[in-house]
Amino acid sequence: MEPTADAASYAGNANPAGGVKRLSVNPLKISQTVGGTLALQGVYHAMPILHGAQGCAAFTKALMTRHYREPVALQTSALQEFNVIFGGEASLFEALDTIRAKHNPDVTVVLSTALTDVSGEDIRGELNLYRKRHDMGGKLLSCAMLPDFQGSLESGYARTIEALLEDVLTGANHPKKKIRNRVNLLPGAHLTPGDVMELKEIISSFGLEVIALPDISTSLAGHLLTGHTPLSRGGVPLDLLKQAAASEWTIAVGQSMEGAAKLLEKHAEIPYKLFKGVTGLDATDDFFAFLQRIGSEPVSVKYRWQREFLMDAMLDAHFVYGGKKIALALEADHLGVLEGWFREMGARPDIRVAAARPHSGGKLSPGTLIGDLGDLEDLSADGVDLWVSNSHGEQGAHRLGVPFVPCGFPIFDRFGAGLTVSVGYRGTTEWMNQIGNQLLAAERRNHA
Incomplete structure (x- = not known):
């Protein structure tokens, strides 16, 4: 389990991310393999293969399908107990042969799981052997090591992109001359x-x-x-x-x-x-x-006008944002982005829970807890004005009587999660109005 903070460590003002939490009551962290699978949906004619038990792939596919409401490309090597004991090479090679014969993907990426990482299987070595035995015909075969007991969706996504780029850039066929613009x-x-x-x-x-x-x-x-x-x-x-x-x-x-x-x-x-x-x-x-x-x-x-619209919207909404206490539970990158934006709006994102430590050398702001949704609920018990997290946090927000805004992954009880825009001038305006309307509705309920 990812190191998190114990209850005593966030009683003071010190950064609580150094403690160890031994029980996740309401999990926030999403497996790295989900992040790796998500990254590969953005590569044309790609096929991720989860090298592990069949249930790992079934859970990942169900979670992503509920969020995006779209088909998700994913296969598994479907390891059994004896495969783990005697080695999963034969199962992996059989899966690769079957997938290449039936579907002929342009990009095939084997994603490790906790099962194969703990057993010490040399997946990279196995893929090197497979390449020597088979003509890949210009297709890309890669792997990313994504054990479930480390990182989160964010790191799994990033590591998969890094693995793809490493294989593409170390090949002999990529161009050297730069193309202008x-x-x-x-x-x-x-x-x-x-x-x-x-x-x-x-x-x-x-x-x-x-x-x-x-x-x-x-x-x-x-x-x-x-x-x-x-x-x-x-x-x-x-x-x-x-x-x-x-x-x-x-x-x-x-x-x-x-x-x-x-x-x-x-x-x-x-x-x-x-x-x-x-x-x-x-x-x-x-x-x-x-x-x-x-x-x-x-x-x-177009964008000059969008900037004007955003500035006018900020002026309209500043009175409802000012001083509001916000509770956030998200992946590290997302958490940092929204914390900065809430502060820009005059709000107080004082309660922050990250799913895992940042990937690629990033840092959490002081006072941010690495924990779960149970921690967010405990820290919000004294009163907050808004709760922002994935759909798994909605029940906790309702128990506290706090307005809830779904954000991050997964969002499985609302339509259009994949189409929402919160970047650029237009996206920021839309996001600000969505949050502002929640805060306004809460004020009306409080004064009713």
Whole structure:
């Protein structure tokens, strides 16, 4: 279990993230394998293989399908007890043979689980042996080590992208010459398909070509296609993924994506710019200022108007946000983004629980607890004005009589989770109005 804080450690003012919690009452953390599976939905004709028990894949697929309400590409090696004892190589090779024969994916990524990591299976060595025995025909076969007892959805997502880039960039076929006005976009796990689409549109408006990795905006945003395929139905194609090495810049959104950006810098000599988030006036201004510096077009009138709308909306809503006490429980990147935005609005995001330690060297702000939704409920018992977490936290918010806003993953009891936008000027305005309406409704109930 990820190290968290015990009850005594957050009684004082010190950062509580150093203690150890031995029981998760209402879990917040989502498995790394879910994050790895999510990342691969943004790669065209990809197939993730969970190398572990069949139930691991079933749970992951059910959780993602409930959130996105879209088909999810996923297979499993379906290990049994004797496979773990004598080694899972035969089961993995059988799964690879079957999937390649039936579905012929462009990208196949084996995701480890706690079962295979604890048993000490050498998955990388097994895949090297498989490549020697089979002609891959230009297809990519990779692996990411994602044990359930470490990290969370965010780190699993980031590590999978890092594994893909490592294999692509160390190959002999990626281009060396840079293409003018082409940029790579590395969107963090906290961004929705709607967010990724918004960021792509903003970047493109500056005359820049965008390669997004992963690109869940074309796979999980919702579209109707004739026929059925068990592979991912959208995302960045393998040939375009290889072209990422020819970009002039990399834009990483989310601290957890800095590791992937550093790989592009190391292997392809591409400079990168890291944005912790693009939600809020200051953060979006910084994003646009950078794009204006590297792009070939000025800021369009459309976005100038959107900025005016956001500033007017902030003026309208500041009285309802000011001084409000907010409780947040999210993945580390998402938590940092919303904490900063709430402070920009004059609110007090004083109660903060992260699912796990940040990936890629990121840091939590002082006073943030690494814990679960039970911790958030305990810390909110003295009174808060708003509770923000995934759908698993709604019952806790209702027990306290606190307004609840679903955010993060999973959201399984509302439509449109994948289409919500909270980035850029337009997305920030929409998000601010959604939260503001919740706060206004609570004030009416309190005065009734």
